[in-house]
Amino acid sequence: MSSYTEFFHPQRTKRKFDDYDDDIIFIHKNTTNPNYYNSNPDDSNNNEIISDHHFIHPITRQHESLASTSTSSSSDRIQFFVRMISGGKTLVLYGKKDDTVKLIHEKIQAVTGIPIIEQRLIYRGRQLQWESSLAECSIKNDAGLHLVGRMRSTEHPKVWQVIDGLVNSIYRMCKGEIGGCIKSVKSRLDEFLGMMKKNENENGEFNAVSLNTELSIFQSLCVPLALVMLYMSPHKGNKECAAESIRHFIDSSTSLLPKHIYSQCGNVVLDFCKFLSRAATQDDPLYIYCRSNLGSMVEDVMIGRCLRNRDTCSNRTSGVITVEDIFPFVGELANKLSEGLGSGNGSPSSSDVRDFAAFLRPIRVAIKDLPEYGGYILKPMMFNLSRYSDEINILYMLFLELMDKVCKCMEKMEGELVREPKTDGGWDQYLAILKELHSIAKLYEGLEDSFWSSIKAVKVSFRYLIVRYAKRGEDCKWIIEHKDLLDFESRRHLAMMFLPEMNDEYEELHEMLIDRSKLLAHSYEYFAHADSEKLRGGLFMEFTNEEATGPGVLREWFFLVCQEIFNPQNALFVACPNDRRRFFPNPASKVDPLHLKYFKFAGRVIALALMHKVQVGIVFDRAFFMQLAGSGISLEDIKDADPYLYSSCKQILDMDPSVVDQDVLGLTFAREIEELGCIKVVELFADGKNIVVNSRNREEYVELLIQHSFVTSVSEQVTQFVEGFEDIVRGPKTRKLFFKSLELEDLDGMLHGSESSMSVEDWKANTEYNGYKETDDQIDWFWKIVGEMTVKQQQVLLSFWTSLKHLPVEGFSGLASKLHIYKSNDSIDLLPSSHTCFYRICFPAYPSMAVMRERLNIITQEHVGCSFGTW
Template sequence: MSTAFTCHRRPSKRRRDPPDHALPSSKQPLMALPDPGAASSSASAAALGGDGASSSAAADAASSSPPASARPVHFFVRATDSKTIAMHAAPDDTIGAVLDHLAACGYGRDLRLVYAGRQLASDSTLAALRLPPDSTLHLLARLRSTLHPHAWQLASHIAATASAAETEAATAATSACSLDELVKEFILCAHRANLGRLRSDRGAQAEPLPTADLASEYLDIFLQSSAAVALVRLYLSKSSFFRSYADRAIRCFLATDPSSLPPDVLQVTAPVLLEFCRLLSVAAGKKDLLYQGCRCSLASVLCSQPLLPPSMESPTRLIDQVLPFAYETVEVVLDGLASVSMMVSPVDLEEFSNFFKVLCKQARLWIGNDGPMPKNLYDRESEHGDTWIWRLQTMSMDILKRVDECLKRLEMDLPLSSESIGVMESQTIWATRSHILTVLTQLDSISAIYEDVAHKLQLVLLAHKAPLNALVRCSKRNEHLYWLAKHKNLLCFEARRNLVFMMLPEGKDDFGELHEMLIDRSHLLDESFEYITQAKNSELRGGLFMEFKNEEATGPGVLREWFCLVCQALFSPKQVLFSPCPEDKRRFYLNETSAVDPLHLKYFTFAGRIIGLALMHKVQVGVMLDRTLFLHLAGRSITLEDIAVADPVKYASCKKILEMDAAEIDGLYLTFSRGDHQLGSQKVIDLCPGGQDISVNFQNREQYIDLLIKNTFVDSISDQLDNFTKGFSDILVNPLRRKEFFEFLDPEDLDQLLGGSNNTINVQDWRSHTQYNGYKDKDRQIIWFWKVVERMPIEQQRQLLFFWTSVKYLPADGFSGLSSKLYIYKTSDSTDRLPSSQTCFYRLCLPPYASFRAMETQLQKITQEHVSCSFGTW
């Protein structure tokens, strides 16, 4: 039956007759029986606003009251916020019906009604209880079964305060003002509880405690108390006053307000944020700013936290919950890419990326290590019960299709010749389109789950190599582009170069923060060694500032000169650290006899740092690393073909063994060992345990050669390699990414980055990149100058270029790869003076010589190596 029922909230000392309100009631009244072990004490009831009635009073009331009749029952409910609610119900209404009504009004779930110190059974009718007229019942949260009674009390108070503000605007204004403070207090309580547990765990006498995170338990109580529902209901209020306070209270849980969210609480807010998203998306709409803030924070929290609350640990459950909100961000990205500008805001892009990272991670957990799933497992028509599988796949294919369209449009902006990418396109414009790479990054992640997405992504990248290269070349620093190493064959050298430079530090602009060095040229290597090896990694990554003693010159030009001079000394055969390859004297491998120097291992660390710093500062030092050293840095194995340049004799011998027949090999009397000469002594090294007793034959010859190469180029110099590798890794932004650094490169790429171009200098290219100050292109001195340069041999041209710019070996792209144009300045100096230079600014200061012969003589003087290496000024 349905009866009249109303409730009205008011201060506890005033009473008035409440109006009627319909409520379904029970037809079969039952006697009220106490819940065993569940009763709250009268002291607890009094603490929450009870009247302290005893249990015996309740029994007396039940025995003396007349039988229930049809007349309405009047009673009062004392809420947790010390407010009293006047109730008017039918006799056959149950306690459960009363609690349901109170929950619908925002007072929370899992509530209990207590009278005279005893909890009232939910299936008891009001008639069966025979309450005295105008009795006061106490509304309590579940205190009997929780370890956190204070959390329940505070969460219920938040819910009650929000509900009161919704229904009694005139009297609840003051309470609503404190809603955000109440929420912050709740969050702080959760944080303090965690700190308390941490201190207990650290105590010597502490007993083992449950492993569940207390902050997570507190936030679960927040949800169970219906505080979130009450706050959202208040947010939907027509009153802008109450709406603003609800907004502030809800935003306490957003990651944008770190002052109210300690890190330990922030990492477990996902269930609360998810609840707010569910409620707001329906009630407030997708365009609501608070809803969008909650959704963005949900994506951020789920993405950044390695552990998930217990309620969200199942991959399928989490994806089902998150996918609808992720799809909203996908729609935003799709709309942005379809626009004329193809732009997506950074905020929308970050939210999209965060959601996709979460979905990919959970989907991988679901499929395990099985790799990409065949299409028949996630086809829409398949019998698989997890619908998120094909929904996520469909979403990914939609994005990939839109990216394909964008790349087609971008291809129209490129020059006709794809080989000239970068010469004509605007660096700034292409850099603003780098968000397309971010979208591609997420598609690459999802391609590890779906077979057809992986195949389609490969086809799209292959079909649009030109715009892909332009995007990568112009992209700013982005640590998430490592996946492109899988598609290295699609990238040009300039694109790969940009990717590896992203893994090197940018350096600092403030000279005061640079690692300063003052070097004596006469002790160049020793003093440089001390400055570099004693510096912390962080100091070197900030950049270098150096000057030579008793010289005024400073700046980038001097630093470039120092790099070249140090590498020239460090890789000199006199140092016995590196050996030049017999057929290429600019290429070096590690010398296994380096132990003659007791500091050789520290010098290898120094050498690794110098190579890393040279790459960081984009200085071509004229030194190249042998393929065997490159492969070790890259974490790859070394084969016979890889030693051809470093040791052509051993290479030829091994090739000959592979070509011999069985009898010829037996006649060599080889064993699995090799001779080693160090420090004037000779010893035999086994290539495997007992190698001197194992003969090399036709069947095991390949194994012998593999072990010989490994022992010679890895095992025998393992300490040197480890120290060189460590020194190089010290310079990387993330030393653990060393192998990824080399995955983007071929040995030839590193040659160009480190050694520069070894080709003949193109004088016409040199001239086209030179400008004049005081001279004109047709002046006779300029005509003479270039004629002298054309007549110089290549080494003299390099010395002139080094004198002018501190650059001896040009970048792979020639003079266009330099950071600036070159300049020739006309000076008023006497024609008896030699030219001078300002290497930092690429300036050659040239007196107006009177004849071609005079200019040639003076230029010949400055191209002497001992002059060009020490004549520059700032």
């Protein structure tokens, strides 16, 4: 072992990838290799060779790798020299041209005692691989080789050994040696993946530095390149083995490693993408698979931490992916989207749109991190940025091209929407593309305004896209700021996508048995301590001493309990003087010691009513609505809630300044309120009762007066209502998004329902028959009788039939299903019955219109129609 020395760790320098020839012959050049180094600093010749050596991989130029393959004979015997690791000693060895490099290593071990695994042979600046023959390595008579050692300081000797074996097995497969190699490739790859997993400690924490080093070794020995060459190999079974191995590496990385760790595998997947795009095509399934997974790896990586500009990267194998690395994928995918939009069916693939979004996100973050970025990129600066100038300009042009094509497709779409019935013309990806284009537009000065101007021109199709394709869980926040471009249907759909999805599985239902005579108290008891997750799962409702159960009973309960909650006699809410349908929290609700708990209960009930899409016959005052949306309140917002205060404040603001300054109003920054029968003076700020209102401070006075009257005085009540609402919708963010996506009138339609009189023709058009035909006398009589009824009788009939007191804004067509009239076999002496859950009314074949009118008049009396028929 005297010729074998200890090694020191060289300073790492930047690694460079050579461009590859068109015949796919690859040689990996490395300016330094941290795992192979000559330790003799005095040997300048050695240092020169080792410091700029090439590593010969099994995948080499065909004319080079296949040279000298003639049958071995005595004339093939050659002499060559092996310069030792230290001390200047040289071994003289003999061999045949078809001897493998491994055999030479064994001879060196026999002479020196240095283990094979510790040896590295360098010839002409290249490391020799074990499976290569001397002829394949172009070693001729009197050739001089250098023996170097693997660093003793490395922590990953086993990784090098496994990867060496993996590459050698791939090399043999590329030469056509299939037997046993496929199994070897799979086993060694599994062994390497297992080593990656071992970087996790018992606490579930990963050693990211060690993992990164292992991945660097994986790249340094060009495994991605070797696997791609195997994928392109003509030999049977090679393509399948390579594809399976590449997929296995990616799948295992994502399953074995947590997301913040497996993103380090991005460099390997990036290599797969680069090599496949050159060797195969961009439509190759394996390339698309690799590209998609690379997108998911870099999507959540913050530029400035893991993604940097190429000029600041010292080594791409250190886990750093540059902006320049991933931007070509943005351009590539943008072109594919453009082709899809320009095709006859106008339908880009969902995977292309998803990948486009994934690669675009870190690019946007990188641009926002630029020192010149002040909220957007100024157009004159686009050519003078410190970094990413080319990318920023290209991205701008990509936006213009894609936006133009999307809008043209949407113009065509509007023409198709006019025709009935509406069909899906391959529009399912338009909304997702628009979302990404909007994110690009926000980067550039004035481009977002241009974006929304273009959308305004195709707002009909934009609304349809929202209603048809906006899905729960997707990011739709980008639309909210421009909800004025939408109509009620699209705003309502957008708002509902922020609410949790109902789960109607029976075993998850929250069961309630309510006594009608104690409706509010019993309902509160069932809700007070109920788990919010269980409430979201669904409700099973039953009234005491009544047989009916199911959705129809639940709809009635929602209506009745909301009528009780907002009943002014219960002191929780106050009706607006100018609109008795509207309510806002009662500042004097504290007369009930449980009032705050009831406000939380009210928030839960309203959230659930919205989720169940039940019209409960009440609406909120604007001031209350604005607070729920997290917005401030202005003078115009209190017009309905307190018309007297509104009028007084308007008068103060409109009064001549000189008159106000004469103190004719006698106002100070205080107000009188009635509390439990007593008059109390409340200051609007400290010592406010001594500050006179004048022309200079009157606007502040009005603002503070409104704030105290409609915010401060009911802050506890609103807070509890909000807490209850958020229990159901899962947090303040969702609650604010829900209300911000709506206009007050939209919420009116969702909570109260239609204000229009019921149209008998609409009712008839949305009714189907079972046992009867539309031409039967009984059906003809029925609709004539309904047409003769008063509005009140029609409402009671609707309630008896469906348990609904109010129709949706769209009328009967907005119901969850058609209504049904069933022919029953009951005696003609019996009244009609209903199955409210299924919107079904049943009656026998009454012999005359008079008899039918008598029966229907009985069930349209409110005290009869308020309860249910059979289930």
